[in-house]
Amino acid sequence: MVELPAPSRTRNAAATRQAILDAAHNRFAKEGYDGASLREIAADAKVDAALVSRYFGSKEELFVEVLNCAPDASDLFEGTLSDFGTRVAAKILDDRDVDQGVEYLLIMLRSASSLAAAEPLRRSMRTHFHDPFAAWLGGPQADVRARLAGDLIMGVCMSQAITSDHDLDEEGRASLRSRLAKVLQAAVEP
């Protein structure tokens, strides 16, 4: 009441920059590259809109910066190859806690239509997903197996994003999970 709690943060370029980066991450994941506006992002970060352009140069450069912060999809690689299917299927379908890796997938699929975002997207996808994935898989044609599994994951995530899972009951979801596990496993096994 007496006053707003910490009404104005002490000036800190690094913190501000990070706040913008976080806000941009969320907006890009929710609305895609074209859909997210710099003004929205700035508002989320509680920052003047001009600062975004000032810090990152342009929207596209901000996008690249966000993509560069992507974790190397590391959580998908924690475990054995033999239970990859069930593990990843559970992680994708039980999206109560939308973790980082899946969020970056959302950014990608939501920005797939944008011409400006296409090239950064392609590069980031290879560096942060396909290449480490293929390396983790190993064996013959690891790149093809990684790509196929990645495509399947992307398709399922996108389907979830579109349908909001309105049209599947609990039993159907369990069935989808087990079948997805099987198909995923078929995609990655040599």
Add this chain to the structure above:
Amino acid sequence: MVELPAPSRTRNAAATRQAILDAAHNRFAKEGYDGASLREIAADAKVDAALVSRYFGSKEELFVEVLNCAPDASDLFEGTLSDFGTRVAAKILDDRDVDQGVEYLLIMLRSASSLAAAEPLRRSMRTHFHDPFAAWLGGPQADVRARLAGDLIMGVCMSQAITSDHDLDEEGRASLRSRLAKVLQAAVEP
């Protein structure tokens, strides 16, 4: 040389409407719902921009109309279930002739991020793809199998759209095709 061939089409409301519909189809497939502008669509159809709004009321109604023209993914269902994988894998990956069904998939994935397009998309997806697909599949949990196969197809198409297949040589493509066939088959079989 002497003059433009048929410099001005004789006035024909039905033909003009169809021209707009075709142009909208192509633009939506290329740039998604948000990315495609009515002015671009009108220019493609060689029509004044105002006519688009006049004929279809609003951009969203035009989008719905385009989606309603979608073929029932019929070309995927011509053949036996046992060779579904190889058949569809070939059709998707040899996209020299991007046929209608895949084009509508492009519209969907490119417009997935748009809030305005979400609801029409979801409806069209069920009516024109999932439901007839599940009906064609038959057997236990046909809806789950249809959804999984659909998600895989969507993911692969989207991956193609993003990467433009820059990063796969001829041998890799052959390998991808055969493996996709196997995985697709695993998705649809009971």
Add this chain to the structure above:
DNA sequence: CGCCCAAGTCAACAGTTGATGACTTTTACA
């Protein structure tokens, strides 16, 4: 032919977007 309504055109609107240059405020150092 002459009319009249449909078909098509033009200009403009209000809103939003990304970006920029000039301005003010704060921090940190000497």
Add this chain to the structure above:
DNA sequence: TGTAAAAGTCATCAACTGTTGACTTGGGCG
């Protein structure tokens, strides 16, 4: 303390969006 540079703000630009209303043109019917 005084000051210069960093950090943040403000107003504004030009471009583009979907949409609308008033206008002009054309072809088919009497």
